[in-house]
Amino acid sequence: MKALCWHGKNDIRYDTVPDPKIEHPRDAIVKTTSCAICGSDLHLYDHFIPGMEHGDIMGHEFMGEVVEVGSENKKLKVGDRIVVPFTIICGECDQCKRGNFSVCERTNRRKDLGDKAFGHATAGLFGYSHLTGGYAGGQAEYVRVPFADATHVKVPSTLTDEQVLFLGDIFPTGWQAAVQCDIQPTDTVAIWGAGPVGQFCVRSAVLLGAKQVVMIDNVPERLLMAEAGGAITINFDNESVIERLNELTQGKGPEKCIDAVGLESHATRSIDAVYDRVKQATMMESDRPHVLREMIYVCRPAGVLSIPGVYGGLVDKIPMGALMNKALTVRTGQTHVNRWTDDLLRRIEEGQIDPSFVITHTVGLDQGPEMYQTFRDKLDNCIKVVLKP
Amino acid sequence: MNYLEHASTPRQSSLAPSDKLARGLGFYSLGLGLVELLAPRAMTRALGMEGSENLVRAYGAREIASGIGVLSDNPVPALWSRVAGDALDLATLATALSDDNPKKGNVKIAMAVVLATALVDVMAAKSSTALHVRPRRMPIVDYSDRTGFPKPAEAMRGAAKDFETPPDMRADIGTGQRLEPMQRDLVSRTPANTDPVGQPPAMNNQVGL
Secondary structure: OOOEEOOOOOEEEEOOOOOOOOOOOOOOOEEEEEEEEEOHHHEEEHOOOOOOOOOOOOOOOEEEEEEEEEOOOOOOOOEEEEEEOEEEEOOOHHHHHHOOOHHOOOOOOOOHHHHHHHOOOEEEEOOOOOHHOEOOOEEOOOEOOOOOOOOOEEEOOOHHHHHHHHOHHHHHHHHHHHHOOOOOOOOOOEEEOOOOHHHHHHHHHOOOOOEEEEEEEHHHHHHHHHHHOOOOOOOOOOOHHHHHHHHOOOOOOOOOEOOOOOOOOOOOOHHHHHHHHHHHHHHOOOOOOOOHHHHHHHOOOEEEEEEEOOOOOOOOOOHHHHHOOOOOEEEEEEOHHHHHHHHHHHHOOOOOOOHHHHEEEEEEHHHHHHHHHHHOOOOOOOOEEEEOO | OOOOOHHHHHHEEEEOOOHHHHHHHHHHHHHHHHHHOHHHHHHHHHHOOOOOHHHHHHHHHHHHHHHHHHHOOOOOHHHHHHHHHHHHHHHHHHOOOOOOOHHHHHHHHHHHHHHHHHHHHHHHHHHHHHHOOOOOOOOOOOOOOOOOOOOOOOOOOOOOOOOOOOOHHHOOOOOOOOOOOHHHHHHHOOOOOOOOOOOOOOOOOOOOO
């Protein structure tokens, strides 16, 4: 079969690889009908996440048709149409029972690596390094889904792929980011990063009733899309984020802040961004945490920082004094996808939201390698790429 | 929906030839920089520029900085810095072209090498800029109709009011009895951190699943 494989920094190739097989009775094999490039795939593309190996199949946003099921998998049958959550879950461990699916205790088959990197391993993820299990990803014609009897969302045929594909990651990720803020009708929610997750953060915060939603970025077309979703926008190339946020909140700062950027922030005109660039390039720091610093600084005391943006390792110069003294609550984590999907699928079916709004490019899987570059470099007004194997 | 105009023909790899060239230049920069930094006397002797060792060391540090930049995730500025560095190298070498320099021939060879390298640097910088840098006057597609909602966004504010934040994600854990939005005006009339009977509230760590 064909798949997009990682071959080193900035080197994604359209390769021929062996077809996947059932390896465990709970498995299923899915024929991919649609998959997508996620912003967090770019951290692998830029090689900021350790633990990738040559030939690893990329991708963790995908859906398709079940073509084979393992003998113990009683929940799925051949022909089922499913979206596959990016977090692989057993559904039975203590964390899964609590709904903390992204830290499932059983699905990371490279627990040894996860333990070394993070102290305790997190769940297995598709196509996201060997720290999270080294599972083959979904940017491929076929995918083996481990623990498939728990790791799936059945979707009705009445909805298109484009409407449901993002249930596997970015929609619940944006939703969880907003939910973690515990949004109240009086809240101003400031969101950094108008990429796909940021766009879903905006819609989620609006649906959950925030008084004001503010989007911070410097990419004009992305700000336009955020504005369409109900956000007040701040282009940090043109105005001061801190001054504008204070102006919008009578000098008190936003109650809730969401970092939808993660480890590769591009705040080109700030001193700390230059500092991070130098430290990252010289391998003295793995992540560029400009957004974290700014959120801590602008957030209203006793506010909440929600961090869906992916961080991979070590950061520097985090203003812990401000974080502690302002009594800020920090909520973060990979998304507990299955915790939200039933509710979000219902909202899609009821027409409350149509997630396909975010798609700007739909191309064949063979165009994946160049789309990684187009998406990374923000060329061609690219916001979200869907690939059709 | 397909707005793809940038890409025309499928590429086998996302790594373009210009990226590979840039990477090669990055390693070349690191190598040359190390030599200049660690063995400046060998270079000044070969070029008849004795006494300029500290200058060569400084140029070595510059080369290393350029090399690190070229090998980073944003190589374009560092590639252009290499071009500027080439110009500086040529200007410095030109000062050693005096007739009393017995190594004048070596200087000419060095200048030819730097010139050739400069051409490669310009080529790499221009092609990387074209490939990776977002044009300043790039036409912007108007996504202002991409609401994702069936109605204008303002009409959708609070449409998910049926959703209840799970207890483990509430912002007021341990700070008081949770009130529904319509009860919020009561908060101002209730002493902080007390429940209606005046007792501190119990922590609720149960996950409602």
